[in-house]
Amino acid sequence: xxxxxxxxxxxxxARLQGRPALTSPxxxxxxxxxxxxxxxxxxxxxxAEDVPAGSAIFCDTEGPWDWACEVAAACCGLRWDxxxxxxxxxxxxxPRFNDEHGRGPYHEREHEVLEGxxxxxxxxxxxxxxxxQRLNRILGWDHSTEVRLPLARIGSPELRAALWxxxxxxxxxxxxxxxxxxxxxxxxxxxxxxxxxxxFKSFWA
Numbered sequence: 001x002x003x004x005x006x007x008x009x010x011x012x013x014a015r016l017q018g019r020p021a022l023t024s025p026x027x028x029x030x031x032x033x034x035x036x037x038x039x040x041x042x043x044x045x046x047x048a049e050d051v052p053a054g055s056a057i058f059c060d061t062e063g064p065w066d067w068a069c070e071v072a073a074a075c076c077g078l079r080w081d082x083x084x085x086x087x088x089x090x091x092x093x094x095p096r097f098n099d100e101h102g103r104g105p106y107h108e109r110e111h112e113v114l115e116g117x118x119x120x121x122x123x124x125x126x127x128x129x130x131x132x133q134r135l136n137r138i139l140g141w142d143h144s145t146e147v148r149l150p151l152a153r154i155g156s157p158e159l160r161a162a163l164w165x166x167x168x169x170x171x172x173x174x175x176x177x178x179x180x181x182x183x184x185x186x187x188x189x190x191x192x193x194x195x196x197x198x199x200f201k202s203f204w205a
Contacts, residue, residue, distance in 0.1 A: 013035070
C-alpha cells in the first residue's frame with residue numbers, strides 16, 4: 001500500500017496502466033500510464049530548475065495542466081500553494097516539458113518524499129493518504145467508477161479533493177466544460193444534475 005502521494009501515482013499507473021484516468025476537452029482521454037508520463041514530464045521540467053525540496057509551486061491555467069502540476073509537485077516533494085512559484089508555461093507541454101536535466105533530481109527525490117513531507121498547508125503526505133482512505137470508504141470509488149467533474153471549478157478546494165480521491169480510487173475522472181444553454185421546445189423538460197461537492201468541503205480543513 002502506498003504511504004505517500006508519489007507512490008500512489010506510481011502504483012495506480014502500474015496496476016491500471018491502460019485504463020482511462022483523465023478526460024478533458026483539450027487532452028482527450030489519457031490512460032493511467034499516459035497520465036503518469038504527463039505528470040512526470042512536468043516534474044522533470046520543474047526540477048531542471050533545481051527547485052529545493054519543500055519549496056512551494058503553483059499553476060493556474062484553469063485547465064488540466066493544473067491537476068498534472070499539482071500531482072507533479074507531490075511527486076517532487078514540493079508544496080502546492082497559491083503563493084508559491086508559478087510554473088513556467090514552457091514546462092506545460094512546451095520546450096521544457098520532460099527536460100532531461102530534471103531526470104536525475106527527480107529520481108533522487110524518490111528517497112526524499114516521505115510520509116512527513118508537507119504538501120498543502122499543514123497537511124503532509126501521510127495525512128493526505130489517511131484522508132483519502134477515509135473518504136474513499138464513504139464514496140466507494142474504484143477502477144470501475146466514472147466521475148464527472150466541472151472543469152470550471154478545477155482550482156477550487158472541493159474539485160481538487162475530488163481529483164485526488166479519483167486518483168486514490170483508480171477512477172476515470174472526466175473534466176467537463178460548461179454545457180451550452182439548451183434550445184428548442186424541450187428546454188423546460190430537461191434537468192441538469194449539478195456536481196455534489198458536499199463530501200469534499202472539509203477535506204483540506
